[in-house]
Amino acid sequence: MAFSLTAPPTMMATCHCSRCRKVGASTFVFVEAETFHWISGQDAVARFKAEPPSRYDRCFCRHCGTALGEPGGGASFPINAQCLDDDPQVRARFHEFVVEKPDWYQICDDAVQFAAHPVKSAE
Template identity: 55%
Template sequence: MRVRLTESYVRSGRNKFEISGPPSALRHTPCSCIVLNKIRNERVYKMIEGSCCCGAVKFQLASEPSMMGTCHCSRCRKVGASSIVFVKREDLTWVKGKDQVGLYQPEAPYKYGRCFCKVCGTSLGEILSQEDSFPIAANALDTEIGLRNQFHEFVSEKPAWYEICDDAPQSEGHPS
């Protein structure tokens, strides 16, 4: 069997292989370990970069966010975090500027604080959260992700001038 890894698996262009069958077909080839590791690394460990507008805050995500949604509540709209993506805390790595992240903690009955860059004010969602999974502002991601909007929440607070233009499910509060 000839083993070749396609360009979709190799960004650098230095090694040009192609796989004519599924990765499991590589078990009996001499270079199967190298090729399978290359495939796994490319698929699983695509690093996603994120930052604020001025560059004082930079972070990386080890995997793509699990979900994307839009919150139409007045609080999220005012802090510039309407489009959110959900990330796992274990996937977040700080490159620089964690100390440049400020936290606005609201009064009751509101529960969730909102983070922002202390220098330029870029909204960062709940990036300092200690929860296992939490939302960050989608606008802070620099790397293209494959997600599209999957829900709209608090549509009852949506301003009349804003029109929802996708088919994602809508709810009056948090989706159930």
């Protein structure tokens, strides 16, 4: 599976919730739909449907196992920052769900931290 972006992502953040951690996609970037273009393998993308309160489906490549985030999920959608080959030219704006962060993981940047989702929790 391969894709290209014709413009840098609009933002990057890290989610420490157990759901994101377990798919290895906790650092994500948001991309505008019109900048995301499949090159190959779109038909190999499998999707786990999100169940409320989770908002985003989880997609991965059936051939290589790469966690993708949710390509195609609206006008702007999150994709896994780890699956980008090149520097996306954005840096983490915040950490969310830090109360679910495992003790062994240490946040080593100055990005703002939220206990839960940024719009649902105070800093």
